[in-house]
Amino acid sequence: MSESVSVAGGNILGTEDVKKLLTKFAVPSIIALLVGSLYNIVDQIFIGQSVGMLGNAATNVAFPLTIIAMAFALLFGVGGASIFNLYLGAGNKERAKTVVGNALFLLLFFGVLVLVVIHLFIEELVILFGATEAVFPLAYEYISITSFGMLFLIFSTGASSIIRADGSPKYSMICLITGAVLNIFLGALFIFGFDMGIAGAAWAVVISQFVSFVIAAFYFTRFKSVTLEKKDFILKKAIVLPVVYLGMSSFLNQTAMMFVQIVLNNSVTYYGAQSIYGSDTPLAVAGIILKVSMIFISIIIGIAQGGQPIAGYNYGAKNYGRVKEVFKLVVKYSLIVSVFAFLCFQLFPRQIIGIFGGGDELYFEFAVRFCRIFLMMIVIVGIQPASFILFISIGKYIQGIFLAMIRQVLLLLPLLFVLPMYFGIDGVFYAGPISDGISAAVAIFFIYREMKKLTAMEKEEKLKKEKLKNDKLRQENINMTI
Numbered sequence: 348m349s350e351s352v353s354v355a356g357g358n359i360l361g362t363e364d365v366k367k368l369l370t371k372f373a374v375p376s377i378i379a380l381l382v383g384s385l386y387n388i389v390d391q392i393f394i395g396q397s398v399g400m401l402g403n404a405a406t407n408v409a410f411p412l413t414i415i416a417m418a419f420a421l422l423f424g425v426g427g428a429s430i431f432n433l434y435l436g437a438g439n440k441e442r443a444k445t446v447v448g449n450a451l452f453l454l455l456f457f458g459v460l461v462l463v464v465i466h467l468f469i470e471e472l473v474i475l476f477g478a479t480e481a482v483f484p485l486a487y488e489y490i491s492i493t494s495f496g497m498l499f500l501i502f503s504t505g506a507s508s509i510i511r512a513d514g515s516p517k518y519s520m521i522c523l524i525t526g527a528v529l530n531i532f533l534g535a536l537f538i539f540g541f542d543m544g545i546a547g548a549a550w551a552v553v554i555s556q557f558v559s560f561v562i563a564a565f566y567f568t569r570f571k572s573v574t575l576e577k578k579d580f581i582l583k584k585a586i587v588l589p590v591v592y593l594g595m596s597s598f599l600n601q602t603a604m605m606f607v608q609i610v611l612n613n614s615v616t617y618y619g620a621q622s623i624y625g626s627d628t629p630l631a632v633a634g635i636i637l638k639v640s641m642i643f644i645s646i647i648i649g650i651a652q653g654g655q656p657i658a659g660y661n662y663g664a665k666n667y668g669r670v671k672e673v674f675k676l677v678v679k680y681s682l683i684v685s686v687f688a689f690l691c692f693q694l695f696p697r698q699i700i701g702i703f704g705g706g707d708e709l710y711f712e713f714a715v716r717f718c719r720i721f722l723m724m725i726v727i728v729g730i731q732p733a734s735f736i737l738f739i740s741i742g743k744y745i746q747g748i749f750l751a752m753i754r755q756v757l758l759l760l761p762l763l764f765v766l767p768m769y770f771g772i773d774g775v776f777y778a779g780p781i782s783d784g785i786s787a788a789v790a791i792f793f794i795y796r797e798m799k800k801l802t803a804m805e806k807e808e809k810l811k812k813e814k815l816k817n818d819k820l821r822q823e824n825i826n827m828t829i
Contacts, residue, residue: 360514360660361436365672373653373680375520376511377646384645388638389531390548393538395704398485398545400631403703405485405545407612407634408476411605412490416461416497417504418601423453424505425655426594428512429739430586432656436663440573442586447509448579449586451567454505458498465494477612479626485545492549499553499560506563512656513572522566526559592744599748600735603755608637610763611775618772624713628706629772632714635703640722643688647681647729651736662741667805671798674737678794681729689726692718720776724783728754731783734790738797746797750790758782 360368394402427450434443465472469491478486503522511519530551537547567575615629654673661669691699696718697711706714735750759782766774 360432360657361664361666361669365657365669366676368657369650369653369673369676371653372511372516372656373650375516376652377649378520378524381642381645381649384638384642385527385531388642389534390552391635391638391703393534394545394548395635397538399704400627400706400710401482402485402545403635404479404482404627404631405489406548407630408473408478408482408486409490409493410634410638411476411608412461412465412472412494412497413500414601414605414608416458416500418598418605419457419461420454420501420504421508421601422505422594422598423450423457423590424508424594425597425652425736425739426450426590426592427505428508428655429593429659429742430589431509431512432659432740433663433742435572436660444570444573444575445579445583445586446590447567447570447573448575449582450509450590451502451506452580452582453587453590454502455498458501461497461501462494465490465497469494476609477616477630479616479630481627482630489545489549492546493552496553496556499556503556503559503563506566508652510563510566511652512659513570514656515566515571516653518566522559522562525562526555526557529558530555593739593742593747595744595748597736597739597751600732600751600755603752603760607755607759607763610760611637614763614767614775615772618767618775619713622772624709624772628710628713629717632700632710632717635700636714636718636721639699640688640692640725643684643691643725644729644732646684648732648736650680650684651677651733653677655736655740658737658740659742665804665808667801667808670741671801671805674794674798674801677733677737678730681733682727685726685729688729689722692722692725717776721779723780724787727787728783730794731786731790734794738793743797746793750786750793753789754782754786758785 391403391406394406398405427446431443431446431450434440434446469487473483473486473490476486503526507519507522510522533551533554534548537543537551541547543550611633612630615633616626619629620626654677658670658673661667661673696715699718700711700714731750731754735747738744738747738750759778762778762782763775766778768774770777
């Protein structure tokens with residue numbers, strides 16, 4: 348189940364063909380993230396077919412909690428994996444194993460913390476997340492059950508990044524994919540077989556997340572690159588701070604997504620009520636479309652995560668040419684996926700929304716307009732998440748944080764507040780493509796500038812190596828003469 352990362356000439360991250368490496372690491376990550384996205388998609392389909400539109404709206408209300416759980420998972424998972432690879436590339440195994448222990452402890456601690464906070468403020472959270480009077484009972488029931496799986500979700504997701512960084516992308520994939528497949532089976536059984544409705548979907552999620560948690564935890568009893576000890580789980584400021592710095596962009600990106608989801612839910616509910624569509628239809632549709640779009644975003648993030656250990660290791664080892672190659676391949680593949688996503692959402696919006704249950708003609712009219720307009724610029728939006736993950740992988744956390752925040756916080760959130768004031772529900776539609784277009788342009792600029800820096804560093808490193816080689820030859824000649 349685990350793959351070796353070492354060869355006779357050293358770590359394969361620094362020696363094997365970059366394209367082959369990216370495929371090896373990215374494919375399992377993509378599959379795991381895709382199947383992970385199906386957690387929400389399958390729930391949405393099953394609930395839509397059994398409970399109806401209000402059930403879809405309820406899962407949309409609950410979605411911000413999943414996002415914040417993922418934020419903590421990525422904060423310590425991606426941050427820990429990035430620092431781990433940088434230390435491993437630099438040959439500092441003692442620091443590398445302490446990073447793993449600290450990251451795992453933090454994942455468990457914040458998993459418990461999120462669970463406690465949800466149960467203390469569950470009613471307030473359901474209202475804050477945009478539940479209408481009709482949706483509130485279903486959303487409350489769903490959240491009260493799924494909250495018990497938050498600890499398992501945070502740990503298994505964060506740990507999978509560290510497992511992948513240890514050179515076991517297939518195990519990382521199995522960890523997540525097993526739970527996701529189990530969720531599909533249990534969801535169908537509980538909802539349709541036992542007629543448990545939305546509660547059945549919720550319990551299916553919790554049980555499947557627990558299974559992923561167990562599989563992930565087992566891996567660390569036989570970690571490959573280093574041997575973990577009890578002392579590694581004692582928090583150290585010198586370790587925690589770099590982990591947080593490098594995981595912060597992913598955390599802030601997810602947190603921003605949560606706020607966007609909350610604002611979007613409330614905006615479509617408020618301005619939808621002032622339109623011909625009403626409040627419940629936009630709330631249900633917006634959640635469905637955003638979750639479907641996450642399928643394509645997951646592929647892009649999976650590609651970037653596949654490049655993360657390669658870029659991080661080689662940056663630590665000063666193999667800057669290989670880092671550049673990773674950057675180019677990730678951006679290229681991200682653009683291909685983005686173009687395919689654009690075609691799907693522009694050509695087949697009614698068919699996509701129809702998978703999640705029926706509705707009246709106004710329901711489908713809103714869905715088609717929202718899909719085509721809000722996701723108009725998805726053709727280039729993939730560059731942004733790919734870019735901030737790559738910057739984090741080489742330790743450039745300031746650039747990573749900025750790129751993670753620009754689309755959601757600096758652009759989309761203000762636009763969701765301002766545009767609907769002037770254009771009503773149409774303002775919500777156009778906030779998406781405006782923020783997507785600008786953030787993609789900024790990401791392209793940052794990547795172009797970083798590529799120039801890497802080229803300069805690559806030339807400098809070659810000169811140093813040539814100088815060392817010449818100095819060595821000169822010394823050998825002197826010794827021979829003597």
